[in-house]
Amino acid sequence: MAQQHTHEEAVETVKDLIKDIKVAMMTTVVDGKPVSRPMQTQETEFDGDLWFVTLKETDKYDEIASNPTVNLAYAGKSYVSVSGTAEFMEDLERKKKYWNPIFDKMLETSYDDPNVVLIKVTPETAEYWESGNTLKTVKKFAQKLTSKDSVDDNDGELNDTVDFNKPNK
Template sequence: MELEAKILEVIRGPKLAALATVKEESGKVLPAVRYIVTMGFEDFSLMTATRKSSGKVRDIKKNPNISLTIWSGKDLIPEDLTKPYVVIKGKAELIDDQETKNRFWNPYLENHFNGINDPEYGLMKFVPNSIEYYHGKTVNVWIK
């Protein structure tokens, strides 16, 4: 299987991911990491819903460079611990286009927003510059 297909197997569909942004606070530059749910697409871009007032949005507005880590396993059981994962380095952009938000909306988001027209409902798109694919002792790198 080609590297691109292997990467798509890891990122496609809703996935739990660790998002790292650059946080500038009190004159210090620190990494800020939080869990998000992403949706991966054929062009390797990913999207997530976000509150427009969130810390990650503030971080992205100041510095759009991000890193995402997505593991393809589901449970902490021996057979899943050997499943591949990817580390994505790229840029984030904020999306507030209503048509795109309508297409992305799903019932799960009702737990976080007061409907599709909630003024806090926004999207964040991640566009990779490189993707590291880890499986066992092997590391392969895709570069845009």
């Protein structure tokens, strides 16, 4: 159950949790089924929106155009699942700012190619799990799968949901 957070608190929480995680698994919906692929989150001061670079001539572009509901999964010291709405942006200055020389090779083009487009994801909710100890989290999960007895879920792990749409108090 989500705790009450202001928009600013939600942004700060997610910002702190994903700051060192460079790649998210972006999930789109195709014919009612989820499809995921890795996407590099663009390094920018997180203000509540997440940015990605892609090409228009891709399945992901068509999928988002058809259904803009997406999920972003981040895994590192924390695990964060962000649900939101994606939209395409044609901002040439922002494309130049986010462009990385690796994209020249990976996408075989340059930032000013009209086929390059930005994906802006506006989060609606984010659920996160903080453990501080990944091995401990995996061990606890294995215990849950193999034990007939109840396993204490609150032993060093924090799980919460923040809602980006809550009005400020």
